[in-house]
Each structure stands twice: as structure tokens, then as C-alpha cells.
Amino acid sequence: xxxxxxxxxxxxxxxxxxxxxxxxxxxxxxxxxxxxxxxxxxxxxxxxxxxxxxxxxxxxxxxxxxxxxxxxxxxxxxxxxxxxxxxxxxxxxxxxxxxxxxxxxxxxxxxxxxxxxxxxxxxxxxxxxxxxxxxxxxxxxxxxxxxxxxxxxxxxxxxxxxxxxxxxxxxxxxxxxxxxxxxxxxxxxxxxxxxxxxxxxxxxxxxxxxxxxxxxxxxxxxxxxxxxxxxxxxxxxxxxxxxxxxxxxxxxxxxxxxxxxxxxxxxxxxxxxxxxxxxxxxxxxxxxxxxxxxxxxxxxxxxxxxxxxxxxxxxxxxxxxxxxxxxxxxxxxxxxxxxxxxxxxxxxxxxxxxxxxxxxxxxxxxxxxxx
Numbered sequence: 483x484x485x486x487x488x489x490x491x492x493x494x495x496x497x498x499x500x501x502x503x504x505x506x507x508x509x510x511x512x513x514x515x516x517x518x519x520x521x522x523x524x525x526x527x528x529x530x531x532x533x534x535x536x537x538x539x540x541x542x543x544x545x546x547x548x549x550x551x552x553x554x555x556x557x558x559x560x561x562x563x564x565x566x567x568x569x570x571x572x573x574x575x576x577x578x579x580x581x582x583x584x585x586x587x588x589x590x591x592x593x594x595x596x597x598x599x600x601x602x603x604x605x606x607x608x609x610x611x612x613x614x615x616x617x618x619x620x621x622x623x624x625x626x627x628x629x630x631x632x633x634x635x636x637x638x639x640x641x642x643x644x645x646x647x648x649x650x651x652x653x654x655x656x657x658x659x660x661x662x663x664x665x666x667x668x669x670x671x672x673x674x675x676x677x678x679x680x681x682x683x684x685x686x687x688x689x690x691x692x693x694x695x696x697x698x699x700x701x702x703x704x705x706x707x708x709x710x711x712x713x714x715x716x717x718x719x720x721x722x723x724x725x726x727x728x729x730x731x732x733x734x735x736x737x738x739x740x741x742x743x744x745x746x747x748x749x750x751x752x753x754x755x756x757x758x759x760x761x762x763x764x765x766x767x768x769x770x771x772x773x774x775x776x777x778x779x780x781x782x783x784x785x786x787x788x789x790x791x792x793x794x795x796x797x798x799x800x801x802x803x804x805x806x807x808x809x810x811x812x813x814x815x816x817x818x819x820x821x822x823x824x825x826x827x828x829x830x831x832x833x834x835x836x837x838x839x840x841x842x843x844x845x846x847x848x849x850x851x852x853x
Contacts, residue, residue, distance in 0.1 A: 487576055489598030490672045492606075493665040494569065500662060502558050503565055513662060514555060516655045521548050523632035530633055536750055539743045541631030543763060544616070546736045548630070551663040554729065558666065561725055568721055572676055575714070579683055586686055594679050601773065602668040609664040612766045613656045615759040620649070622759070628652060667770055673722045674777045674821060680715045681784035684708060685791035688811075698801055705800075705807045712788065712811060719781070719819040730774075731824030734837065737767050741841040746848045771834065778821040778829035785818030 485491060497503050501510035524545045531538065558565060579587050616629040626640045629652045633639055639648060687708050691701065741764065748760050789812045797808035820828035827833060 486580075487573060488595040489676060490569070490572070490669060492599070492602045493669040493672065496661050496665040497558070497669070500658075502555055502662070503562055503569075510559075513655075513658050514552065516651075517548065517552050517555075517659055517662070520630065520632060520652070520655060521545070521552055523634055524548060524630060526635065527631045527633040531631060533631070536747055537627065537631060539747045540619075540760075543740050543744060544630040546740055547663070548659060550729075550733065550736070551659050553732070554666045555662050557725075557729065564721070564725060568673065568718075568725070571718065572673065575676070575680060575718070579679070582683075584686065584690075587683055590679050590682055594675050598668075598672050598675055601671065602665070605668050605769065605773070606660070606664050608766060608769050609660040610657065612762050613660050615762040616656055617653050619759050629656065667774070670722070670726055671773050671777055674774075674781050677715065677719050677722070677781050678777065678784050680711075680718065681781070681788060684711050684715065684788055685784070687711070688788070688791040688795055691795045701800060701804055705804050709807060709811060712814065715785070716814075716819045719785075719821070723819070723821050723825075727822045727825050730821070730829065731826075733771075734823050734833075737771060738837045738841050741767055741838075742844040742848065745841070745845040749849065771837070775829055775831060775834040779831045779834075782818050782820045782828055782830060785815060785820070788818075789815035 494503070498505050499509065500513050501507045524541065527541065528538075528545060531541075576591070580591060582588070620627045620629060626645065628639065628645070628649060632648070632652075637644055639645060687704070691704055691708075744760055744764050744767070748757060748764070751757050751760060792808050792811045792815065795808060797805050800808065820830075822828055823833065
């Protein structure tokens with residue numbers, strides 16, 4: 483499925499394997515039950531632990547990641563039909579563009595497929611690399627710890643043989659969680675990347691209207707098609723936003739706090755090996771947030787560029803009815819659809835900078851209090 487669409491092929495294939503979309507098999511219940519049980523033991527640990535601040539920070543990071551993982555999985559199942567419809571529509575839009583004879587459109591499709599494929603692979607590699615960091619961290623700790631802080635009522639988690647069993651359990655489900663979390667992120671970014679392609683394709687169609695400017699019937703037809711395509715882009719982005727906006731709000735709040743806490747953890751760890759692993763955690767947060775915010779910002783900019791492309795058609799030389807259509811397109815493009823954080827703030831590089839500034843400010847405050 484989606485063999486020609488390398489942009490989403492790997493992400494859909496992994497999510498389908500875990501039966502989160504398209505399939506309904508036993509693997510869904512295995513991954514959800516095992517990861518949900520781990521999150522409950524992590525929550526119990528956070529309420530009952532008496533360990534030091536470094537352990538609390540590290541395990542809070544793990545808890546947020548795992549909670550986000552199962553939240554995404556359950557929401558994906560809840561909105562499964564909407565995701566599948568969105569994937570089907572993306573496939574339709576893709577092949578509509580692929581039938582175009584313009585080399586510019588073909589180059590756009592090749593570029594987005596290549597970029598999406600390597601981005602998905604890179605994210606998965608970075609996620610699996612971080613998984614090794616989870617597993618190796620206890621080996622460099624000064625005392626016995628688990629990859630993810632967790633407690634089961636009535637059980638001493640650091641005593642043998644339970645410690646060894648629980649360590650193996652956590653390491654078994656870690657790649658499983660990675661393959662639930664990373665492909666979802668890559669899929670959403672792929673949706674956004676294809677939205678950018680659709681915007682560029684519309685700009686190209688507007689810029690080539692001059693080819694038929696002297697044939698009134700064709701200019702009417704082409705402009706109406708451009709308007710319909712603009713409405714398709716608006717609807718497409720609105721559906722992506724509706725499925726993700728509150729997840730992004732949770733991540734914005736959680737990752738900003740965790741970035742601050744991990745920077746603080748970086749200055750209090752006991753060894754260089756632990757510092758390297760914490761740096762890997764920070765790198766994972768950056769990779770996840772930056773790719774999303776970069777392409778969401780680009781999507782908004784390309785939507786704004788539709789207005790400029792429409793104006794550059796020399797619309798004032800067209801027939802009066804066509805001029806009105808072009809003006810309506812320009813007006814609508816000046817209020818661009820965007821991927822939002824909690825339906826309140828567009829995701830942009832400015833918002834990303836604000837997140838980093840806030841995290842660093844609170845980090846310096848924590849550092850002063852600690853020292």
C-alpha cells in the first residue's frame with residue numbers, strides 16, 4: 483500500500499503492522515496492553531518515589547514520552563477512519579498531480595518523496611538510538627536503576643530476580659514504543675509536507691494562466707479549477723489540524739518543561755557517559771519539535787505566497803468575472819490555514835524560538851537556585 487508514495491510508505495507500514503490503522507489483529511492488544519501497564523507503573527513510581535532529583539527528572543521525561551505514545555495510539559484508533567480517509571485523499575491528490583505533464587510538478591513530487599523517505603528513516607534511527615540510551619543508562623549509574631522508573635505495589639523492584647525480569651520487560655517494549663511513537667510523528671509531518679506541495683502546485687497553476695489569457699472560455703475554466711483546488715487545500719489542512727491540534731498543545735507544554743529539566747539534569751549528572759545519554763534525550767526532543775515546526779511554518783508561508791502568485795497573474799487584464807475570482811483568491815490567501823497549537827496559536831518558527839527562550843529562562847532560574 484502506498485508503494486509509490488515513499489513520503490508516507492514506511493510510517494503507514496509500521497502503524498499498520500501494529501494494527502493501529504487498516505488492520506485489526508492481536509498485535510494491537512499486545513502493544514497497547516504492555517505499554518499501558520508500564521505507564522501505570524510509572525505514574526505509581528512518580529507518586530511514591532523518594533529518589534533524588536536527577537532520577538525524578540529523567541523518569542519524568544520517560545513518563546511523558548510513554549504517556550504521549552499511548553495517547554497518540556488511542557487517539558489514532560479513535561479517529562482511525564478519519565486518518566484513513568485523509569490518507570486516501572492524499573493518495574488521490576498525489577496521483578492527480580502526477581498526471582500533470584509539467585516538469586515542475588513532477589520535480590516537486592520527486593523532491594517531497596525523497597525528503598519524506600529520508601526524514602522518516604532518520605527519525606526512526608534517532609528514536610532507536612535513544613532507545614539504546616534508555617537501556618545503557620542503568621549500566622553507568624552509580625546505583626541500581628531501571629531504564630524507566632516504575633513501581634508495582636507490593637514488589638521490591640530493585641531486588642533480584644524481579645529487577646532482571648523487569649529490566650528485560652522494559653527493554654522488550656522500548657522498540658515497540660518507538661515504532662508506535664516515531665512513525666506517527668513522521669506521518670503528520672508528511673501530511674504537512676504534502677500540503678506544501680499542494681500550495682506550490684497551485685502557485686504554479688496561477689503563474690501559468692498567461693498561457694490561456696486570450697481564450698476566455700479556458701481562462702474561466704482554469705481559474706475556477708484554481709479556486710476549487712484552493713478550497714481543497716484549506717479543507718485538507720483543516721482536517722490535519724483537527725486531528726492533531728490538541729496533541730501538539732500537550733507536547734508544547736510538556737516538551738518545553740522537559741527541555742528545561744533536561745538542561746538542568748545535564749549539569750548534575752555524575753559521569754560523562756550519563757551526560758552523553760542526556761544529550762541524546764535533548765537531541766530527540768529537538769529533532770521531533772524542529773521538523774514539525776519547520777514544515778508547519780513553511781506550510782503557512784506557502785499559503786501566504788498563493789496571494790502573491792495570484793496577484794502576479796496580471797489579473798487586471800482578465801475579463802471582469804475572472805478578475806473578481808482572482809481577487810477573492812487573494813483575499814482568502816491572506817488568511818492562511820495553518821497547523822495550530824490547541825487551536826489558538828499557529829505553529830511557526832517564532833513559536834519554536836519562544837519555546838526555547840522560555841525553557842532556557844527557567845533553566846537559568848533553576849541553576850541559580852540549585853547552586
